[in-house]
Amino acid sequence: MATAFSFAQTTLFSKTSPSLRAACLRSFTFCLPFSSSSAALSSDKLHSKKWRQPVASVLELGGVRIAKDDVLRDDPTNNVPDTIFAKLGLQLHRRDQHPLGILKNAIYEYFDTNYSNQFDKFDNLSPIVSVKENFDDVLVPADHVSRSYNDTYYIDSQTVLRCHTSAHQAEILRRGHTHFLVTGDVYRRDSIDSTHYPVFHQMEGVRVFSPQDWEASGTDGTSYAAGDLKKCLEGLARHLFGSVEMRWVDTYFPFTNPSFELEIFFQENWLEVLGCGVTEQEILRRSGKTDNVAWAFGLGLERLAMVLFDIPDIRLFWSTDERFTSQFSSGKLGVKFKPFSKYPPCYKDVSFWINESFTENNLCEVVREVAGDLAEEVQLIDNFTNKKGMTSHCYRITYRSMERSLTDDEINKLQASPITRDDWNVRELVQSKLNVVLR
Numbered sequence: 001m002a003t004a005f006s007f008a009q010t011t012l013f014s015k016t017s018p019s020l021r022a023a024c025l026r027s028f029t030f031c032l033p034f035s036s037s038s039a040a041l042s043s044d045k046l047h048s049k050k051w052r053q054p055v056a057s058v059l060e061l062g063g064v065r066i067a068k069d070d071v072l073r074d075d076p077t078n079n080v081p082d083t084i085f086a087k088l089g090l091q092l093h094r095r096d097q098h099p100l101g102i103l104k105n106a107i108y109e110y111f112d113t114n115y116s117n118q119f120d121k122f123d124n125l126s127p128i129v130s131v132k133e134n135f136d137d138v139l140v141p142a143d144h145v146s147r148s149y150n151d152t153y154y155i156d157s158q159t160v161l162r163c164h165t166s167a168h169q170a171e172i173l174r175r176g177h178t179h180f181l182v183t184g185d186v187y188r189r190d191s192i193d194s195t196h197y198p199v200f201h202q203m204e205g206v207r208v209f210s211p212q213d214w215e216a217s218g219t220d221g222t223s224y225a226a227g228d229l230k231k232c233l234e235g236l237a238r239h240l241f242g243s244v245e246m247r248w249v250d251t252y253f254p255f256t257n258p259s260f261e262l263e264i265f266f267q268e269n270w271l272e273v274l275g276c277g278v279t280e281q282e283i284l285r286r287s288g289k290t291d292n293v294a295w296a297f298g299l300g301l302e303r304l305a306m307v308l309f310d311i312p313d314i315r316l317f318w319s320t321d322e323r324f325t326s327q328f329s330s331g332k333l334g335v336k337f338k339p340f341s342k343y344p345p346c347y348k349d350v351s352f353w354i355n356e357s358f359t360e361n362n363l364c365e366v367v368r369e370v371a372g373d374l375a376e377e378v379q380l381i382d383n384f385t386n387k388k389g390m391t392s393h394c395y396r397i398t399y400r401s402m403e404r405s406l407t408d409d410e411i412n413k414l415q416a417s418p419i420t421r422d423d424w425n426v427r428e429l430v431q432s433k434l435n436v437v438l439r
């Protein structure tokens with residue numbers, strides 16, 4: 001289900017071999033993180049300064065070797081930073097002792113048990129997809145905000161890092177699959193706080209029905225599919241959360257009609273678990289299934305895992321600290337995370353006059369480029385417009401490591417003036433990359 005809109009949180013290379021197009025449904029097997037400069041800046045000073053220490057890397061997509069220049073390209077539409085490329089291939093959802101892998105396997109268990117292994121499973125598909133696959137094939141309107149460079153990571157004008165696992169739905173349907181689950185890492189430019197991260201993981205489920213499935217029921221195909229969908233997902237919610245109160249909320253998605261959200265009453269609050277609906281007939285028609293109906297759902301693994309395992313910060317999923325990783329075991333769903341320490345935060349403010357092209361997502365990308373996972377939150381704390389019509393924003397950046405105490409000196413080097421640091425820092429890059437005027 002195309003979760004770019006609410007579910008879970010809410011091109012191919014002109015230089016590369018045509019075989020990369022087929023790689024969208026091939027295995028994504030190996031990655032070692034590296035670091036490089038992202039899109040070139042106009043400042044000669046930027047090119048002369050050391051960005052980050054490079055590390056060897058290689059990607060293989062279904063046997064097709066991908067160099068960093070295939071993803072971090074000298075293309076005016078490319079907005080993929082090295083910090084994002086370094087996450088490609090890590091595939092947390094395929095690690096059986098990781099909370100995301102444990103949750104994925106628990107969902108697999110539910111479907112295998114209740115549907116006699118009917119559902120085909122895909123969890124190793126390439127996250128590099130075409131604009132057509134990511135948007136057009138799931139009926140995302142041409143003017144939808146999710147298509148913007150502010151929201152999506154573009155490799156070039158016709159290639160993106162998938163925003164949702166629905167990018168593979170049309171191709172899997174065309175290949176003849178009628179029951180399937182797709183799990184994978186997805187990529188979106190986003191804010192910085194404890195529940196948002198530019199890389200996260202989704203699962204989508206699809207089930208296709210033939211006329212003989214619903215004709216004996218006395219109902220039309222859409223009603224039959226909707227009823228089956230709700231029964232299936234209520235069972236999944238009980239499998240994951242136990243006996244909980246549930247409610248269905250009508251909603252809108254461009255790729256399903258009718259569309260629903262499932263909420264459960266858990267820990268004294270209503271929690272949105274997933275989005276779903278009856279697949280739009282146009283999607284099925286394009287896939288050669290003119291006489292069928294189908295349902296689809298989408299959920300965010302991090303969103304559910306944070307609740308099930310009591311994990312307070314989404315950055316922890318990427319931690320390699322044994323004090324985190326040793327707490328989880330294969331098959332043990334819902335083991336409560338025990339914080340190993342709460343290190344103190346460090347707050348730094350940055351103020352500047354914005355321009356018409358400024359967006360908070362672009363600011364967050366700059367902060368992540370410099371501070372990585374040390375950036376815990378970026379929050380607008382003040383804004384005003386002066387008599388000349390110039391608008392000022394003041395943002396508070398919270399720095400905190402989940403593994404150690406940060407020193408004032410290292411935070412000042414991340415944030416402060418270039419006098420203190422040979423490498424670029426937040427203030428410099430905010431001014432250089434966003435074309436704002438610091439105050």
